Amino acid sequence: MNLPRxxxxxxxxxxxxxxxxxxxxxxxxxxxxxxxxxxLEENCLSSTAYDRTRPGWQFSQRRVLRFTARIxxxxxxxxxxxLPKQSWQWHACHLHYHSMEVFAHFDIIDSRGTKVAEGxxxxxxxxxxxxxxxxxxxxxxANYGDQGISVGCVDTxxxxxDCQWVDITDLRPGTYYFKVSVNPELKVSExxxxxxxxxxxxxxxxxxxxxxxxxxxxx
Numbered sequence: 001m002n003l004p005r006x007x008x009x010x011x012x013x014x015x016x017x018x019x020x021x022x023x024x025x026x027x028x029x030x031x032x033x034x035x036x037x038x039x040l041e042e043n044c045l046s047s048t049a050y051d052r053t054r055p056g057w058q059f060s061q062r063r064v065l066r067f068t069a070r071i072x073x074x075x076x077x078x079x080x081x082x083l084p085k086q087s088w089q090w091h092a093c094h095l096h097y098h099s100m101e102v103f104a105h106f107d108i109i110d111s112r113g114t115k116v117a118e119g120x121x122x123x124x125x126x127x128x129x130x131x132x133x134x135x136x137x138x139x140x141x142a143n144y145g146d147q148g149i150s151v152g153c154v155d156t157x158x159x160x161x162d163c164q165w166v167d168i169t170d171l172r173p174g175t176y177y178f179k180v181s182v183n184p185e186l187k188v189s190e191x192x193x194x195x196x197x198x199x200x201x202x203x204x205x206x207x208x209x210x211x212x213x214x215x216x217x218x219x
Contacts, residue, residue: 013149014075014191015182019198019214022180025068025159026211028168028204030061038093044163046118048170064165065202065209069104069157071182073149075191078138080148081126082187088147094162096125099147105184105219106166108202109177116176117166128153168204178202178211181219193218 039045049062073079081088081099088097103124108117125141131153139148149155157164166178181197183190190196200214 010189010191011077012075012189012191013073013077013079013151014195015079015149016072016074016195017180017182017198017216018070018072018154019200019216021070022067022178022198022200023211023214025066026178026202026209027066027159028063028207028209029066029165030063032061033058036062038162041093042091042163044165044167046167046170049167061169062167063169063206065108065168065178065204066159066165067180067211068159069164069180069182070154071149071156072154073151075151078148078150079126079188079190085146096141097144097147098124099126100124100187102185103182105179105181107179107181108166108168108171109179111176117168117171126155129156130154173205175201175203184219186219 033049036045036049040049045062051057054060083099083101088099090097103126107115110116126147126149127139127141127145128137128150131137131150135150135152137153138150139146141147178200179197183193183196186193195216197217197219198214199217200211202209202211204210
């Protein structure tokens with residue numbers, strides 16, 4: 001008698017963005033160029049920020065949309081960087097190793113579907129910031145520690161951290177789409193990519209912003 005084969009379930013991570021945290025924490029901030037040296041080195045600003053031919057460049061400000069990103073792992077195994085540890089890059093300005101060249105994209109998109117603001121976090125320090133009860137924290141960036149996100153744990157990037165923003169200096173006030181994607185290049189396999197991105201509506205003027213109607217989808 002031939003028994004039916006059972007499907008083989010792979011042990012894979014599954015990253016999920018907390019879209020309600022994005023809505024709750026978003027706001028406009030104006031930052032002097034003098035305070036953006038690390039962000040400039042990490043390419044966290046729009047291209048016009050690098051134009052040093054403009055008069056008074058060093059005394060200007062950048063207007064950014066800040067927000068908190070809480071990224072949980074709801075899979076069946078830990079989320080680990082695809083690069084081996086010896087290939088991680090040390091960043092002297094922020095004093096930690098970057099374990100993934102591209103872990104997240106932060107994009108502002110107009111009504112025609114065109115990306116109109118350059119926003120991304122080029123590299124990430126992945127660690128367990130919060131875990132469910134009885135789940136020990138395994139990953140920490142300090143002292144060249146192992147990086148990743150354990151099953152049942154959350155890696156949180158608070159709104160006040162460098163580069164946790166989209167540079168909207170060159171945008172006119174109005175209503176746009178705001179999309180936050182993790183593992184956007186799909187370089188790390190997951191159980192599903194259908195919850196790796198939060199797409200929201202954002203309305204902002206020169207001093208304030210509202211982010212609402214966030215829904216989960218693919219990067």
